[in-house]
């Protein structure tokens with residue numbers, strides 16, 4: 340019989356009606372045996388996420404302030420959920436323990452993890468499912484990386500034909516200290532559970548009906564993507580397409596478990612499938628762009644004759660602890676593009692060191708750059724993709740600052756000025772929307 344892991348995001352579990360809808364989805368298919376809940380999210384735009392309240396509680400406790408306000412809101416929220424769902428789960432003893440730890444030695448990770456823990460306890464009771472605490476089975480190495488031993492450890496308790504609830508977002512370090520993934524990390528837990536339980540499918544239930552070809556705030560009519568490969572998604576999500584945590588594909592990629600992005604509010608809509616391979620109809624499957632990049636352009640005559648020049652350039656960035664994103668090159672130029680939030684005020688010091696260590700003719704720093712990735716595995720079978728893209732940018736009257744095509748021919752990266760970002764994304768979308 341098929342086995343399905345289903346992860347529900349915070350917006351799909353924000354109130355009792357949402358939780359009931361999620362539970363109805365679980366019950367509608369007996370293959371849905373592994374349930375991974377997030378903490379309850381916002382019920383409206385001005386509501387608070389439980390995770391944020393827990394971080395706030397931790398901050399207040401650290402500063403010796405009275406944290407009764409976040410505690411009270413959390414207590415009322417879970418009491419209300421338990422009453423409406425008709426379960427006996429009592430959050431108060433758990434909150435006393437959390438308060439005691441908050442006053443003593445709680446880390447932010449421990450505090451934040453309690454949202455998923457409490458919601459997992461509540462939902463396990465409502466579904467009459469076994470509750471599995473990830474603190475015992477999801478292991479991190481001391482370095483903070485996931486310990487692959489997790490898969491066997493967790494797999495061993497997910498045996499049999501029962502129904503299991505494994506809260507998202509956290510696990511534990513070798514000394515037992517709770518550690519969370521980064522924000523939105525329940526998606527990663529879902530992927531870990533899918534792999535550990537040998538699921539055939541990982542359903543990721545959220546509040547949108549799958550991915551769109553580009554950001555619908557920029558192109559409202561952007562089409563839904565039916566299927567996308569792990570690699571294509573990776574290219575798009577590192578550029579900021581955010582429906583799924585960008586690390587969630589790693590656990591399922593090796594065993595090739597497909598991820599299906601689905602909408603709890605429209606469970607019958609087909610969503611988007613993330614798959615190991617797909618038939619390619621169109622050359623472009625998605626376009627993602629973001630602002631906030633800086634480019635360092637280094638010019639030196641005959642740099643191509645100087646052995647180790649590129650390595651020296653990159654080592655300057657490494658010495659300043661700055662990761663780079665792209666490196667377009669010319670015969671006498673190398674440009675290094677970095678995210679502004681990576682720079683942390685290091686730009687001037689980097690320029691000084693580049694000048695000292697490389698004796699360049701010129702180093703020019705360009706701020707306010709936006710980068711757009713146009714992605715699709717079908718590009719390498721199509722002639723004229725780059726021409727079509729640059730043509731669209733020119734027609735939109737946008738000055739193209741950078742263009743870089745990866746050698747896998749799966750993406751074309753362009754750089755434009757930040758104020759041209761939206762205009763460029765729209766122009767690229769229109770150029771490829773109906774191009775077969």
Ligand code: ASP
Nearest residue numbers: 377390508522523524525
């Ligand atoms: N509750 C956590 C967060 O708000 C994790 C998650 O929802 O995936 O980031």
